[in-house]
Amino acid sequence: MGSSQFTRRSFLKGAGVVAAAATGPTAFVRTARAQGKTLKIAQWTHFVPAFDDWFDKKFTKEWGEKNGVHVTVDHISVNDLRARAAAEVGARKGHDLFGFLDPPPAYEDQVHSMNDVVSELEKKFGKAINLVQRATFNPRTKNYFALSDNWVPDPLHYRLDWWGEVGVKPDSWDHVREGARKIKEKMGHPAGFGISQELDTNMMLRGLLWSFGAQEQDESSTKVAINSKATVEAIKLMTAVYKESMTNEVFTWDPSGNNRFFVSGKGSIIQNAISAIRTAEKQNPDLAKKMGLAPPAAGPKTRMGSEHLLHCYVVWKFAENPDLAKKFIIDLVASYNDAFLASEFYNFPSFPKSVTDLRGKLAADKFNAQQYLILADAEKWSAYPGYPGHTTAAIDEVFNTFVIPNMFARVAKGEQSAEDSAKQAEAEMQRIFAKWGK
């Protein structure tokens, strides 16, 4: 894992501080850096441990050998990425490459432009998918502030057996509402659309809003547009789903909550990245065979979900080896066939051509190929926070202070009417937009 093998070989200097034990506290010593160049990467601990194995022990090692560079990879828990990034910026010192799981527009002034990397990759693989472009590009400065190598789709997970029994497919939100209600009435199993202050809720509810034609902001990313009839309709639908087929546990969740809910066999439907079904395959294979995937439910206007995660790298302005860092990203994207498979399909390529025959790979899945094929068109039904504008710093703050989840929660709990809640959300968003000078 990471630099462990390297630091273990270092020896302890600094006498008198600690009684030396068998494995001394090597971390006290500035470890003698390898001769030559180093590349330091920071990214999240992938939910598929095998991916980190591939990345840390195979890919970066081989790349390092080929390019005469010593590569270190440090992992950070997804919850702590932002704090760590803030510290590195505050300290003006840290890694060369920093991997965010959602685009960091607020950091634009602190990172190198990725325009050169993007054009290089476009030459090889064509354009990145639209959602990636709009989420990592600042139209005012005409600058790509981050480079996304992969993104994660957010499909519906549902119980094939139960939905089959009530004869409904979760195709549109009305179908979802109807089917979830029937299952709850007939069999007692609740649905699981989280309405908590956490990531999954943030993503799922945005998809719901878009499918009704509602949006957070306008296309120019300058005006708050949340308070609309479409928003109110969307809120009312989710409130109905809550009242008819969910329990108040949906207010208690963090990102792992709906996974547990579904994989334990209790829930009838959730919306999540495929980590849920993959976990089921490992934990309860029999149950996993009864699970199905579907594209996000369609609303009156369109079928749209959000990306669940958008993994993107930035190169800090204070990075020691920015050119090496950029080269690394280019080579990483070029190796995305391996990355896609190593991640068990979690990492969908941002440059679609970087994975050859994606559909074929999905169809070759050993466990549940038929379900995973659903994801083949994921790009068509996925957008990003801030759609149809760009992901700006203001939208980022709206996201991280859970304005949208709370807007829904207040109504579901009966504390406010949908109209008032939308007004309150609008006021909050305007306050935030004003702060960021938009």
Next chain:
Amino acid sequence: MGKVEGKTSALEAVPLGGTAVRASRRPLLDRESFLGPIMILPAVLYVLALVGVPFVLSLYLAVSDAKIASTGLGRFIGLANFTSVLQSPTFLRSLVNTFVFTVVSQALVLVLAKILATCLTKQFYGKSIVRFLILLPWVAPISLGTIGWKWMLDSLYSPVNWVLQALHVIPQSSWPMWFGVRELAMASVIGVHVWRLLPFATVIILAGLTSIPREVEEASAVDGAGFWSREFYIVLPLLRPILTVAGLFGIIFAFTDMTVIYVLTRGGPADGTQVLSSLAFFTGILGGDLAGGAAISLFLFPMLLLVAVVMLRIARRAEVS
């Protein structure tokens, strides 16, 4: 009257100098005007050097417009951050929650710790095991212990709910959603916070109790004072300096620490457990509005300062005669 360990008189063990020492020619180490500063200075310098500048910086952030990636310190904008947050219903709710969380948890901690500490001054079978058990919540790394509580109060798997159901206190069909209902969520975070601080407060109070001279208690017992009057008229007053300081630190800690809330509820449901420290984190670090986050963190700074000064005065004045 004090306690002296062991020997009849420690004074006999102290070799006297040949000559009597007069006040006017006291050696340097005895001159209080010298000794005092020498003894305090290292601690002061250390803290100032390390925290002084960041501390002042943080205060300045609250009145600037700095964002997370600002290169400089941002521009001075006066109280604009404060007026901005005051318009947010989320902030107002966080303010209320902070008071509730702090006051309730600290009151519970102090009362429960006093009870437990008193019990531990007595002798009973299995005392060693009990002491071990009650220390556990405190020594467990916070990040991990709180993750454990996540499961303990989980909507699906909670052993707590399971036990309550087995005891027929709650029905099968409606388990309490510890993180999903405002009041329960607040109770949960307060509960976990008390759980983890109780051993610490107990140890402090216990140490305080044991340094109360035995003769004082024995004398009062001989005088016929009952348990409760001894408690209120003798023990508690003697404990006052320690209780005050422990209470004050507890309050400050509850105001500034957000780990329990961050891990368990993230401030939910619908800001039901959002407190100033967690809101500041979400706004400043995750949301990128660093100055706004600072303003939220430091909103109660003047009040806390006042409380601190008052309580520290009280602690200093308490003397044992």
Next chain:
Amino acid sequence: MAGRVGLYLTVSAFSALLAFPFYWMFLATFKTDRDLYDLKNNPLVFNDHLTLANLKLLFERTLYTTWLWNTFVVGATVVAITLLLALPAGYALARLAGRWGEPLGIGIFLTYLVPSTLLFIPLSRIVALLGLQDSLWSLVVVYPSFTIPFCVWLLMGFFKSIPKEIEEAAMVDGCSRARAIVQIIMPISLAGILSAVIFAFTLTIQEFVYALTFITSSGAQTVSVGVPTNLVRGDVFFWGSLMAGCLITSIPVAILYNLFLDRFIAGFTVGAIK
């Protein structure tokens, strides 16, 4: 008699409530996933065979032993530094301070009012300037900044509850104040000193924000950061290993503290100075 029964009941209740989660953690450490996640199972017993898989994951796939070592070493060092600086300061504030002592004491304390979730950003700049980025030394240098103030006040409180007459009596007899401190006051305040040690050590091994932001390489992490970082992967928690990590860190420390507590509770020989 009723008093005894009440005592045992109270103590049992406290023990049960405080230690109950650890019982569950113990179970989770050895439970198979199948057992843990089955909604129909009794969570308080083993329903399946016991397994060492979670422990294996913790020790083999992560650097847990390294983190344990790092944590304890940092803890011990910080405690040493803290005592070195806080003992004299606490005494001075209790006895020698005079007029400027009060504002000074309050001043030291003020630093607590700014939370670490705000301080860590400018502090990481300082750490970087000192060249301590990504090294455990950064923690050793920074942690005393929050252990010292509390220990100063804690010790001040203890010193204050020792009557002034003791040192004064000693000094009248010709002993220098410094000597009086070392030979008379220190032994009496052992309870307070040990409390300060325990407190400083605990705060250190628990701390999260600074450990997270100053250090990223796995080999240099402490337990409180390393374990969640590696065992909370996105939305998948490795519960068994997480809880094992918690238990293995807590139990030895709790045993150690228990021994310390023994020292000063076991009874004082009492001598009165007339």
